[in-house]
Amino acid sequence: MNKPLRNLDLTTSAPLDRDVVLSDASANLEFRESSSVLKDLVTAQMDRFAKQRKAERIAISTNVTQGVRFDTLSSTVEIPPTPVLGMATLTRPQATFSPLQEWEGYVVSLTDTHVLANLVDLTSEATRPGQQAEIPREEFSDADIEKLSEGSVFRWAIGYQRLPGGTKTRVSQIIVRDLPKWIASELDEAKQRAAVLFKFLNRGE
Amino acid sequence: MDLKPPLETEVEITIFGPGFGECILVHAGFNEWIVVDSCLDSTSGRPAALSHLESIGVDPASAIKFVLVTHWHDDHIGGMAELLAACTRAEFACSAALTQSEFLKFLEILNSRSLFKQSSGASELHRIFSLLRTRHQRPKFAIADRPLLRLASDPRTAGSICELVALSPSDLEIQRFLQAVSGLIPQTNSTKFRLPSPKQNDLSVAAWLSVGPLQILLGADLEERGIAGRGWIAVVGSPTRPQAQASLFKMAHHGSETGHFDPVWTRMLDARPVAVLTPWTLGGSQLPSAGDCRRIMGLTPFAYSTSRPRPQRVRNLPAPVARTLREGNIVVTDSEPPTGSVQLRTSIDGSAPWKVALSAEAMSLTDYLRAIAR
Numbered sequence: 001m002n003k004p005l006r007n008l009d010l011t012t013s014a015p016l017d018r019d020v021v022l023s024d025a026s027a028n029l030e031f032r033e034s035s036s037v038l039k040d041l042v043t044a045q046m047d048r049f050a051k052q053r054k055a056e057r058i059a060i061s062t063n064v065t066q067g068v069r070f071d072t073l074s075s076t077v078e079i080p081p082t083p084v085l086g087m088a089t090l091t092r093p094q095a096t097f098s099p100l101q102e103w104e105g106y107v108v109s110l111t112d113t114h115v116l117a118n119l120v121d122l123t124s125e126a127t128r129p130g131q132q133a134e135i136p137r138e139e140f141s142d143a144d145i146e147k148l149s150e151g152s153v154f155r156w157a158i159g160y161q162r163l164p165g166g167t168k169t170r171v172s173q174i175i176v177r178d179l180p181k182w183i184a185s186e187l188d189e190a191k192q193r194a195a196v197l198f199k200f201l202n203r204g205e
Numbered sequence: 206m207d208l209k210p211p212l213e214t215e216v217e218i219t220i221f222g223p224g225f226g227e228c229i230l231v232h233a234g235f236n237e238w239i240v241v242d243s244c245l246d247s248t249s250g251r252p253a254a255l256s257h258l259e260s261i262g263v264d265p266a267s268a269i270k271f272v273l274v275t276h277w278h279d280d281h282i283g284g285m286a287e288l289l290a291a292c293t294r295a296e297f298a299c300s301a302a303l304t305q306s307e308f309l310k311f312l313e314i315l316n317s318r319s320l321f322k323q324s325s326g327a328s329e330l331h332r333i334f335s336l337l338r339t340r341h342q343r344p345k346f347a348i349a350d351r352p353l354l355r356l357a358s359d360p361r362t363a364g365s366i367c368e369l370v371a372l373s374p375s376d377l378e379i380q381r382f383l384q385a386v387s388g389l390i391p392q393t394n395s396t397k398f399r400l401p402s403p404k405q406n407d408l409s410v411a412a413w414l415s416v417g418p419l420q421i422l423l424g425a426d427l428e429e430r431g432i433a434g435r436g437w438i439a440v441v442g443s444p445t446r447p448q449a450q451a452s453l454f455k456m457a458h459h460g461s462e463t464g465h466f467d468p469v470w471t472r473m474l475d476a477r478p479v480a481v482l483t484p485w486t487l488g489g490s491q492l493p494s495a496g497d498c499r500r501i502m503g504l505t506p507f508a509y510s511t512s513r514p515r516p517q518r519v520r521n522l523p524a525p526v527a528r529t530l531r532e533g534n535i536v537v538t539d540s541e542p543p544t545g546s547v548q549l550r551t552s553i554d555g556s557a558p559w560k561v562a563l564s565a566e567a568m569s570l571t572d573y574l575r576a577i578a579r
Contacts, residue, residue, distance in 0.1 A: 133537045158529045
C-alpha cells in the first residue's frame with residue numbers, strides 16, 4: 001500500500017521581463033528562463049519528480065526585483081515525505097537531460113495529421129526562423145494538441161536523458177507555451193505609443 | 206551573374222530570392238539606385254541588397270536614393286531596417302495603410318513586449334518606423350497611381366528620367382485592410398499570440414518603373430480575386446496608371462495562380478517580356494506549382510526563377526537529432542535555401558535587349574519545372 005503523499009504548493013512571482021532561476025539543489029539541476037515560460041518548466045519538472053517519486057527537496061530561487069507587473073505562477077505536485085536519517089537528509093541522484101538541439105517554433109497551420117511550424121534554432125542563437133517543420137501530431141502531448149492553433153508557440157528539445165541507474169535515452173520533448181494574457185495597462189500604453197507614432201508619420205510632429 | 210558594377214549608362218535590375226523572400230535592386234543609371242523590398246543573403250546573413258552593393262564597391266549611403274516596402278510580410282521585409290539604416294540619403298515609402306491609426310495600434314501592441322525569439326514582419330516594420338522617427342524622416346505613402354519618385358539622372362541624357370509610380374493599393378483595399386486590422390486588436394484578458402503569417406496580400410504596392418524608354422512592371426504580391434476595385438482588376442482598369450507596355454515583369458505573388466490576371470499580360474506587358482519570379486515555401490506549401498510554371502511558359506519563353514524549387518532537408522544536425530527526426534517521420538527543412546538572383550542589364554537608351562545573368566541557384570522556369578517533376 002502506498003503511503004499518503006503530501007502536497008506541495010509552489011507559488012512564486014516574478015516580473016514578466018526578468019529571468020527566473022528554477023533549481024533543484026539536490027540534483028544540481030537549474031533552469032533559467034523568462035517568467036512567462038516558467039510555468040511550463042515548473043509543471044514539467046514537477047511532473048517528472050512526482051512520477052519518479054524520488055524528489056527530496058525542491059528549491060525555488062528567483063531574482064525577483066520590484067516590478068510593475070507580476071505574473072503569478074503556481075503548480076501543485078505530490079511528493080513523498082522526506083525520510084529523516086539522523087541529522088542528515090538523504091539525497092538521491094536525479095535524471096538529467098542534455099539537449100543536443102533546441103528550437104522555438106510557431107505554428108503556421110494545422111492539418112489532420114501534422115503541425116506545420118516555423119522554427120528558430122535556439123542552439124545557434126538565431127532570432128529568425130531558418131527552418132520549417134512538418135511534425136506529426138502524435139509528437140505533441142494530448143493536452144498540448146488541444147491548445148494548438150495558428151500562432152501557438154512551443155519549445156522543442158531533442159537530446160539525451162540520463163536516468164540515475166545510468167540508462168541513457170534519446171528523447172524529443174515538445175512543450176506548448178501557455179502565453180500570458182493582455183492587461184489593460186499594456187494595451188493602453190501601446191495605444192499611446194501608436195498615437196505618438198501616428199503624429200510623427202502623418203504630421204511630422 | 207556580373208560582379209562588376211554597371212556602367213553609368215546601364216540599367217541593371219537584380220532580383221534576389223532565397224526561397225522565402227525577395228528583394229529588387231535597381232541601378233537607374235549614373236550611380237543612382239533604388240531598392241524594393243528586402244531579404245537576407247544566406248551567406249552573409251545581411252540584407253541581400255547591401256551585400257551585393259558592397260561586393261561591387263558601391264556605397265549604399267550615397268548611392269541608394271529610394272527604398273520601397275511593398276508590404277509588411279516576413280518574406281518582403283527581412284533585414285529592411287538594417288538596409289535602411291545604411292541608406293542615409295534614401296527616401297522611404299510604404300503603403301499608406303501602414304501609417305494609419307488602426308494599424309499603428311496593432312503594430313505597437315504586437316511589439317509591446319518581446320515574448321518570442323522569432324522576429325516578424327511586424328517587428329521589422331516597427332524598427333523601420335523607429336529609425337525614421339530618430340531621423341525625423343517622414344515616409345512617402347504609396348497608394349494607387351501616386352508617383353513616388355522622379356530622378357533626372359544626368360543632364361547629358363535628357364531621356365533618362367527615372368520614375369516610379371505606385372499602382373496599388375486601391376482605396377478599397379486600404380479601407381478593407383484597416384477594418385480587418387481593427388478586428389485583430391486584442392482586448393484585455395485575451396491571450397497573447399504570435400501573429401500567424403498573414404495570408405492576405407491586399408496591401409501590396411505593385412509599381413511601375415520607367416527609366417528613359419525602358420518600362421518595368423514590379424508586381425509585388427498583388428493578387429487577383431475577381432472583386433471590382435481591388436487587386437489587378439483595379440490596376441489594369443485604372444485610367445490614370447502609366448499606359449505603356451513593360452519589357453520586364455517581376456511576376457506577382459511568386460508566379461501563383463492568385464497573382465495571375467490575363468489582362469496584365471495583354472495590356473501591360475510586351476508580347477514576349479522577360480518575366481522573373483521568386484519562389485516561396487512555407488509549411489509544406491510551395492509556389493509556383495507545376496501548373497503555374499506551365500501557364501507562365503505559355504505566355505513567355507523568357508521566364509526565370511531566382512532560386513531552386515524545393516528546400517533541402519537541414520544539414521549539419523547532430524546525428525542523434527537527425528535519427529530522432531527520421532524515426533519520428535518529422536521533416537525539417539531549411540526555409541531559406543541559398544540566396545539566388547536573376548540579373549538583367551541593358552543600356553539606358555533601351556537600344557539593346559535585356560541581357561540575363563543567373564546566379565548558381567537561379568534557373569529558367571523550364572529547368573524549375575523539371576526540378577519539381579524530379
